[in-house]
Amino acid sequence: MVDVLQLARKNILNLKPYASARDEFSGEAKIFLDANENAFGTPLTDVPAQNRYPDPHQRALKQKIAEIYGVKVEQTFLGNGSDEAIDLLMRIFGNPGKDAVVIMPPTYGMYKVCANINDLQVLQAPLTPEFQMDRSRLQQMFLPQARLLFICSPNNPTGNVFEKADIEFALQNFSGIVVVDEAYIDFAPELSVLPLINEYSHLVVLRTFSKAWGSARIRLGMAFTSPEVIGLMNKIKMPYNVSGLTQDVALKLLANKSRKQAYIEKIIEQRQWLRQELKKLKAVIEVFPSQANFLLVRFSDARAVFNYLMQKGIIVRDRSNQLHCDNCLRITVGTEEENVALIKALRNWENA
Numbered sequence: 001m002v003d004v005l006q007l008a009r010k011n012i013l014n015l016k017p018y019a020s021a022r023d024e025f026s027g028e029a030k031i032f033l034d035a036n037e038n039a040f041g042t043p044l045t046d047v048p049a050q051n052r053y054p055d056p057h058q059r060a061l062k063q064k065i066a067e068i069y070g071v072k073v074e075q076t077f078l079g080n081g082s083d084e085a086i087d088l089l090m091r092i093f094g095n096p097g098k099d100a101v102v103i104m105p106p107t108y109g110m111y112k113v114c115a116n117i118n119d120l121q122v123l124q125a126p127l128t129p130e131f132q133m134d135r136s137r138l139q140q141m142f143l144p145q146a147r148l149l150f151i152c153s154p155n156n157p158t159g160n161v162f163e164k165a166d167i168e169f170a171l172q173n174f175s176g177i178v179v180v181d182e183a184y185i186d187f188a189p190e191l192s193v194l195p196l197i198n199e200y201s202h203l204v205v206l207r208t209f210s211k212a213w214g215s216a217r218i219r220l221g222m223a224f225t226s227p228e229v230i231g232l233m234n235k236i237k238m239p240y241n242v243s244g245l246t247q248d249v250a251l252k253l254l255a256n257k258s259r260k261q262a263y264i265e266k267i268i269e270q271r272q273w274l275r276q277e278l279k280k281l282k283a284v285i286e287v288f289p290s291q292a293n294f295l296l297v298r299f300s301d302a303r304a305v306f307n308y309l310m311q312k313g314i315i316v317r318d319r320s321n322q323l324h325c326d327n328c329l330r331i332t333v334g335t336e337e338e339n340v341a342l343i344k345a346l347r348n349w350e351n352a
């Protein structure tokens with residue numbers, strides 16, 4: 001087991017965290033005059049009262065999430081999107097101006113931006129042109145200053161899942177924090193490495209409500225890892241980092257998970273249809289296999305297609321400037337009508 005506490009920045013280990021009013025008292029009481037809230041309520045009539053601070057530890061929600069995800073509450077962190085977890089992890093383990101993070105481009109852009117904000121060097125171990133992990137290039141980046149490794153699986157923008165053996169290779173050879181971002185794993189749940197948090201103290205698995213759960217607007221992300229890392233994340237997070245509105249909606253969502261499953265099945269069905277239709281087009285060179293809710297598509301002239309679609313009011317993501325992604329657009333799977341409209345527009349473009 002990696003001693004994760006030894007990896008943390010000294011100032012974080014020595015930090016005395018802020019204690020909110022609701023940290024100092026959390027039992028039952030009749031009159032709360034401890035947090036300078038407005039006791040008269042919220043000056044709205046069509047919205048439930050919002051005048052009290054939410055539970056800073058999100059106890060009810062964490063309990064439910066831990067139950068559904070098959071983990072312990074002490075292995076669970078909730079944040080303002082998984083982006084919050086990414087930032088907190090960098091701040092816990094990366095000494096600014098000194099340490100580094102390892103990423104495998106092409107991948108999710110936030111890792112690099114967040115590293116830049118935190119003044120951490122970015123070490124790159126590019127994927128192969130088939131978007132697979134290049135173990136030897138990765139191992140070359142396991143330098144002493146490398147404190148965190150980010151593996152996005154399924155990877156954004158490429159859509160492929162990494163082999164469990166590759167992720168275990170990283171876990172066994174890298175003694176910093178290994179973050180596996182599973183934002184899209186609900187579309188291929190059998191390939192999750194979440195159970196490995198019981199074996200590797202330095203593994204952090206990220207999940208989100210923004211994709212399969214259909215709730216990007218509530219901003220709720222999860223990090224599952226060893227209780228030691230959770231303790232550090234809780235120590236430095238803002239006291240009320242998950243709003244009460246978010247906690248309320250999330251609890252309702254968790255009580256309706258069969259509907260989420262139905263959406264996932266529809267999205268996968270639509271992805272398969274979209275993939276077939278795209279492959280029939282002359283302008284399409286390649287549709288990469290995807291285990292997510294989007295497709296990476298190589299066109300003969302991505303920029304021209306992008307501009308044409310935009311004119312027609314259809315916005316996709318141009319990923320052409322990413323490594324190994326020249327002339328590639330990333331297309332999110334939409335509703336049936338949206339996907340039909342996309343294919344129609346592309347056919348018109350070809351025939352124009």
Ligand SMILES: *Cc1c(COP(=O)(O)O)cnc(C)c1O
Nearest residue numbers: 081082083108156183208210221
């Ligand atoms: C969409 C996405 C997320 C989600 O971030 P939130 O802050 O939870 O909305 C995380 N990681 C990747 C790779 C994503 O594509």
